[in-house]
Amino acid sequence: MSDEWSAIAGVLIAVLGGAIRVGTPFLFVSLGECLTERSGRINLGLEGTLVMGAMTGYGVSYLSGSAWLGVLAAGGAGVMLGWLHALLCQQRRVNDIAVGIALMIFGTGLAFFLGKPLIQPSAPRLPALSLGAWSDNPAVRAALEINALFLIGALLAVALWWFFRYTRWGLYVRTVGESADAARALGLDVDRVRMLSTMAGGFLAGVGGSFLSLYYPGSWSEGLSSGQGLMAVALVIFARWNPIHCFFASLLFGGAAALGPALQSVGVTWGYYLFNAAPYVLTLLIMIATSSSTRVLAGMPGQLSSGK
Amino acid sequence: MIRTLEPLLIPVAALAFSLLLFAVFVAAAGADAIGVFESMYRGAFGTWFSWQNTLGGAAPLMLTALCTALPARIGLIVIGAEGAVVVGGVSAALTGLALQGASPSLAIPAMALAAMTAGGVWIGLAGALRHYRGVNETISSLLLNYIAIAVMSFLVFGMLRDPATLNKPSTYPIGEAFMLSPLGDTSIHGGFMLGIGACILLWLLMRHTPFGFAVDIAGGNMRAARLVGLPVGRLVVITCLLAGAAAGLAGMVEVAAVHGRANTSLNAGYGYQGILVAFLARHNPLAIIPVAILFGGISASNGLLQRDHELPDATGLVLQGIIFIVILVSEAWYGRLNELLGTKRPTA
Numbered sequence: 001m002s003d004e005w006s007a008i009a010g011v012l013i014a015v016l017g018g019a020i021r022v023g024t025p026f027l028f029v030s031l032g033e034c035l036t037e038r039s040g041r042i043n044l045g046l047e048g049t050l051v052m053g054a055m056t057g058y059g060v061s062y063l064s065g066s067a068w069l070g071v072l073a074a075g076g077a078g079v080m081l082g083w084l085h086a087l088l089c090q091q092r093r094v095n096d097i098a099v100g101i102a103l104m105i106f107g108t109g110l111a112f113f114l115g116k117p118l119i120q121p122s123a124p125r126l127p128a129l130s131l132g133a134w135s136d137n138p139a140v141r142a143a144l145e146i147n148a149l150f151l152i153g154a155l156l157a158v159a160l161w162w163f164f165r166y167t168r169w170g171l172y173v174r175t176v177g178e179s180a181d182a183a184r185a186l187g188l189d190v191d192r193v194r195m196l197s198t199m200a201g202g203f204l205a206g207v208g209g210s211f212l213s214l215y216y217p218g219s220w221s222e223g224l225s226s227g228q229g230l231m232a233v234a235l236v237i238f239a240r241w242n243p244i245h246c247f248f249a250s251l252l253f254g255g256a257a258a259l260g261p262a263l264q265s266v267g268v269t270w271g272y273y274l275f276n277a278a279p280y281v282l283t284l285l286i287m288i289a290t291s292s293s294t295r296v297l298a299g300m301p302g303q304l305s306s307g308k
Numbered sequence: 309m310i311r312t313l314e315p316l317l318i319p320v321a322a323l324a325f326s327l328l329l330f331a332v333f334v335a336a337a338g339a340d341a342i343g344v345f346e347s348m349y350r351g352a353f354g355t356w357f358s359w360q361n362t363l364g365g366a367a368p369l370m371l372t373a374l375c376t377a378l379p380a381r382i383g384l385i386v387i388g389a390e391g392a393v394v395v396g397g398v399s400a401a402l403t404g405l406a407l408q409g410a411s412p413s414l415a416i417p418a419m420a421l422a423a424m425t426a427g428g429v430w431i432g433l434a435g436a437l438r439h440y441r442g443v444n445e446t447i448s449s450l451l452l453n454y455i456a457i458a459v460m461s462f463l464v465f466g467m468l469r470d471p472a473t474l475n476k477p478s479t480y481p482i483g484e485a486f487m488l489s490p491l492g493d494t495s496i497h498g499g500f501m502l503g504i505g506a507c508i509l510l511w512l513l514m515r516h517t518p519f520g521f522a523v524d525i526a527g528g529n530m531r532a533a534r535l536v537g538l539p540v541g542r543l544v545v546i547t548c549l550l551a552g553a554a555a556g557l558a559g560m561v562e563v564a565a566v567h568g569r570a571n572t573s574l575n576a577g578y579g580y581q582g583i584l585v586a587f588l589a590r591h592n593p594l595a596i597i598p599v600a601i602l603f604g605g606i607s608a609s610n611g612l613l614q615r616d617h618e619l620p621d622a623t624g625l626v627l628q629g630i631i632f633i634v635i636l637v638s639e640a641w642y643g644r645l646n647e648l649l650g651t652k653r654p655t656a
Contacts, residue, residue: 044446088633092640097385097446101583102636106629112622113337222622227454234447273465277458280451284443293442 007266010139014265017143018258019251020150021216025050026250027153028208029232030239031160032078032201034246037236038164039197040177040190040303041089044100046205047229048107049081053209055115058220061210062123070123071149071210078206079199081107086195104229118220126215147215149207153247156204160243173197177301205229227280234283238290240299256282314645319588322638326631333626339617347616351609358608363496364566366604368393370503370596371558372582374510375431377591378551379445381514382527382544384438388449389555390579391456392430396423396556397563398460401570402468404482404563412485419486420502420560427556428549430456435548439541445548457575464571478571488565499561504597506554511593513550523547555579581607584632603628 029046036043043049053074061070081103088099129151132144164170176183176193183190208228213220235253239245260275291297331341352362375389403422407415430452438445463479470480488498514520526533526543533540559574567573585603589595610624 084633088637091637093642094636094639095385098587098636099633101385101387102629102632105580105584105625105632109622109625109627109629113620113626116620116622227450230447230450234444234451237444237447271462273458273462276461277455280454280458284448284451284455287443287448288437288441291442291444293440 010266011262013139013143014262015255015258017145018262019255020143020146021254022257023250023252023254024147024150024153024216025208025211025228026232026235026253027150027157027247028211029205029229030235030246030250031153031156031243032204032208033232033236034201034239034241034243035160035173035204036082036194036198036201037304038177038241038301039173039194040180040301041086041096041194041198042100042233042304043082043085043103043198043201044097044230044233045081045085045103045107046100046201046232047225047227048104048111049078049202049205050209050212050229051111051225052077052081052107053206054213054224055111055118055209055220056206057210058123058213059115059118061125061214062118062121065124067124067126067214070214071126071207074206074210075203076206078202078204078209080202081206082199082202083195085202086191086198089194089198090191112222115220115222119222122219123214125218126211128215147211149211149215153250157243157247164243174301177303179302205232231279231283234287237297237300238283238286240297241301242299253279253282311643311645314642315590317645318638318641319590319635321641322634323588323631326627326634329630329634330627333630334617334619334623337619339619344613344617344619347612348606348609351612352605358605360495361608362601362605363500364604365607366600367497367499367503367561367565368558368578369582369585369600369603370507371499371554371561372578373585373589373596373600374506374582374593375427375551375555375579376583376586377589377593377596378510378514378523378547378554379431379435379544380527380586380591381520382523382547383530384435384544384548385446386431386434386449386548386551387446387583388431388434388452388552388579389558389582390575390577391449391453392427392552392555393559393562393579394453394456394460394574395430396427396559397574398463398479398559398570399423399426399556400560400563401479401482404486405480407486408483415486416488416564419482419564420557423556423560423563424553425556427559428553431552431555432545432549435545439544453575453579457572460570460574461572468570470569473569473571476571476573478567478569481568482563483568486564487568488561490565497561497565499558499565502557502561503600506557507593507597510550510554514593519543519546555582581628584628584635587632588635 029050033046056077057070057074060073061067085099085103088094089096126147128145128147131146132141135141172188172193176190180190212224235249239249256279259278260272264272334344335341351358372389376386379386400419400423403419434445434449437443437448464477468479469477490497522538523543526540562574563570585599589599606624613619613623614621
């Protein structure tokens, strides 16, 4: 009996640790997507940005010897892709979703192309903070090996919430996202606000990508991302475009993704591949449960062409 | 005059411009751009052998492109072809295994039907969720891709696994008898004709029947379609069913004409390339045929590109990304070609 309990406790601790580890990239990408969507555009290309960020972060960390420089460079790559997205979306009759799909393919292709020589070498990784040092249980200690980026992300979520709510620029972004006409009447440059929001969103997604290559799983390979950038878009809808909710939603998604490996670690191997589908099934179920064909979602920026 | 040629001129110009950008890219990467184009031409269309590879690679692209093109006509952006190929391929393999010993003239159509049903239900689900629950079809169809791949992995790594397949877990083979025979004495597989047939059939349906007309009306203005009493929900779901059936058939073709069994080769990216083909063909089923052949050629030449120029295998992906971006921007040129070329625009 006690064996079973300790196995269940082991799974729970592993899921919690996994939620933090696997959830961190979700957190950054979803905060980036949240910012972009509040300005009235959807950027599906963040999947490409994530992969590009992972490659850039790893490459720069390898060349410079500094993992944190890699993180910054990853953000820079994200800014470039965000700029491209915004620039393309400004053209007449160009659909933001389609641009996103194109940039997903382009960003992924570019990252694989440039990242080919990076598959072998090992770059300096981001250090972990051992917040579980107080415990003598190795499972708890492993679960609480936390990366500083997770803490930065958590602070960013609060900062972004405050930004939207209390700052002049936050109000600009919300106005542009709610009604471009109203924003123009106020004299705001809609395209400019959206471009800056998409570039800042790209920065965050790039940083999220660098977490993948520099911390967990912690190396560069072509199979690094499995759609986290896209799931983040669904996650933002689930979080109702609220950065604080994005934080909790990311943990939930990370936990769902960690379920399969956690079960495997205690010897439950049946259905390993099915458990891998857990985050996707969860996302889909949440979207089915929270969407409606007749009313607009609470909190949805008025200018989003979809999301409804 | 120029106006009527726009649907042809603009994509061709966009393609030419993309190739120019790609040339700059490979030159920046240190490769000889002219030589790269030569290799691409040789690998895609240079010899009868490369033509056969190109046409074989074009077959699944035609079918997966239909999976994006048809829903696009009614205003939906569906990117779930990859998942529909997977469920289609697995269903076809299961049907083939269940019917071992039966006559091929029964089993092959049954496999195709099973694949089309599975793919149709898969994408039909995304369409139904969109219409009846308001779930964004782009995201749901994408999530369904990952779910399809997970289900397939569960099956081929588990209960359906042929223990003889070590490196690449697969189902048992469906057997030589159930394989689609190649065309004549070529090595172009039978799926090519299926792809062409599907494109022509769906072009006729979309362009020359009341159903296709209703879809175009709903795609142009959903509210107007409702006001004139069109059954919009049914149109959305049926369009998505047909789209998914086409992609499902691509899965059957991959199993019954290429691999002989279902495995992870099914999610080799045909679904994602199909999105690009559909956009380049402007969602016209007939235009999909030449565009798919072109992209079949790009894929077929990828190996030669790696060998001749030591370029990474992602080179093709970069080229596709560039083409996609330029094609989207070229949307803005429609109706303005006169202006851009400096001729006088008729007063509207």
